[in-house]
Amino acid sequence: MSSLAEIEVLAPDGTPVRIGELVDRPTILIIPRYYGCLPCRDYLRQAAQRYGEIEAIGARAVGLSVGADFQAAWLIEQYGIPFPLLVDPERKVYDALDLPRKLSVVLNPRGWAKYASAIARGNRQGKIIDPLQLPGLALLDETARPITVHRGRALGDYPPLDSVLRELSNLDDAPRSGAPASA
């Protein structure tokens, strides 16, 4: 697995951002299929609404997706997303976390229920950028080392924020980068 900390992605305005520069505390890395994906927008919105709880446990959130930059900028403006939304057009982070593209993601009926509930909560679908990308979520320690990974199996398949917050609260004892895993 490549070191996430060394991977460079882009801010919505095209500015290069190294993951290691951004992550200085336990971090929820939310990895939408693309920023126009309706249930992905819904999940980002939920994370935004509960951002106070995330910060209260000394953590932060970062969104990262294949695209699109204009959709990320729109989400920040329209939904008031209080955390960075980054763009990874070369799929470096997806590859590092082994979050592939799969046809099964759109064929899984569980995903369409997620679409329905996202619509019911007032979200709008954006332009389709990458329909086959699996969604994901990783918890990183303060050195950007992945501690847990969730690989979605369907559209909008993200772990409930309650369980993410519970896991985050345990990250303070995660092994530090470079330390023996069995320490």
Next chain:
Amino acid sequence: MSRIPALTESGFEREVIASEVPVIVDYWAPWCGPCRALEPVVEAIADEYGDRVKVAKVNIDAEPGLAARAGVLSIPHLVLYRDGVAVAKSGGARPKHAIVEALSLDEHAIAG
């Protein structure tokens, strides 16, 4: 190659639910980097506790039904079963002492 035995749906009842010894099940997947980082920790726990605790692993991609029944959302995810019941959980690639504490292993392991 891991020294920890892999469980399948057919063996789970016998090896975990019916086990007289507490069982730690490591839910993992081959693509998961943190799972690979945790593997030596799980092996060290198996070595330390010997016959007092059984340790096994479940590949969540190969056995999605087992993962769903255990409520596994993110991996790595360890569950301690005692008398066939999940009594403690630990999520993430954490150090050995944190896992021992989260699973209350010294309390649940049978007497040596």
